[in-house]
Amino acid sequence: AQKVTQAQTEISVVEKEDVTLDCVYETRDTTYYLFWYKQPPSGELVFLIRRNSFDEQNEISGRYSWNFQKSTSSFNFTITASQVVDSAVYFCALSVLSGAGSYQLTFGKGTKLSVIP
Amino acid sequence: EPEVTQTPSHQVTQMGQEVILRCVPISNHLYFYWYRQILGQKVEFLVSFYNNEISEKSEIFDDQFSVERPDGSNFTLKIRSTKLEDSAMYFCASSGRAGGTSTDTQYFGPGTRLTVL
Numbered sequence: 001a002q003k004v005t006q007a008q009t010e011i012s013v014v015e016k017e018d019v020t021l022d023c024v025y026e027t028r029d030t031t032y033y034l035f036w037y038k039q040p041p042s043g044e045l046v047f048l049i050r051r052n053s054f055d056e057q058n059e060i061s062g063r064y065s066w067n068f069q070k071s072t073s074s075f076n077f078t079i080t081a082s083q084v085v086d087s088a089v090y091f092c093a094l095s096v097l098s099g100a101g102s103y104q105l106t107f108g109k110g111t112k113l114s115v116i117p
Numbered sequence: 118e119p120e121v122t123q124t125p126s127h128q129v130t131q132m133g134q135e136v137i138l139r140c141v142p143i144s145n146h147l148y149f150y151w152y153r154q155i156l157g158q159k160v161e162f163l164v165s166f167y168n169n170e171i172s173e174k175s176e177i178f179d180d181q182f183s184v185e186r187p188d189g190s191n192f193t194l195k196i197r198s199t200k201l202e203d204s205a206m207y208f209c210a211s212s213g214r215a216g217g218t219s220t221d222t223q224y225f226g227p228g229t230r231l232t233v234l
Contacts, residue, residue, distance in 0.1 A: 035222070042227075043206060043227065043230070044225065044226075044228060045208060045225035046225075047222055047223075047224060091160060093160075095223075098172075098173050102148065102165040102167060102172035102173045103148075103165075103212070103223075104162040104165055104173060104175075105150075105152070105160070105162060106162070107160040107161070109158070109159045
């Protein structure tokens with residue numbers, strides 16, 4: 001069974017501070033995919049990034065960066081110079097190929113980030 | 118940019134009534150999913166659908182639930198006799214372009230908020 005743990009339930013930062021959201025996952029599969037989704041107050045789920053288990057390169061996209069470490073089963077997300085628009089719930093998710101041939105996402109419980117002006 | 122759409126955005130129903138939630142996946146995608154999110158909780162997988170049949174379903178997806186792709190564009194989730202605990206946000210997602218694989222990222226619709234009174 002797959003499991004995703006986001007230990008931080010809520011985080012508050014002051015605008016322009018850097019913030020890291022933690023994600024730890026569990027799976028016995030050797031091939032898997034990790035994702036981050038953003039859920040703003042309006043409720044939709046916005047895809048941010050996907051990594052596969054064979055690609056441990058860190059990635060940077062503007063103010064966002066992701067640190068994937070298989071040794072610690074972690075896929076952490078850092079926002080640099082946070083802005084009020086970053087306020088949202090952020091979900092980490094894991095997918096593996098099921099016996100039925102489909103992929104289903106297992107989500108963490110989410111981290112609510114509040115950026116205070 | 119293509120996107121997943123869902124209607125209605127909010128549905129209010131009486132306990133015991135049937136509801137149909139509608140989704141239009143991204144047009145060239147092949148894999149379709151329903152997830153739900155009870156208020157304040159994590160997103161949970163309900164069912165995946167490929168080639169006009171269910172690929173996989175979770176234990177939440179009991180006999181009260183059914184899915185259908187009635188034509189080439191719509192994907193529906195029906196709840197036969199709603200219960201209070203069915204109140205949640207229901208998300209549709211799609212992935213997997215023709216020639217690709219189901220590992221492609223799942224893109225989510227904006228959700229339908231179902232309120233059962």
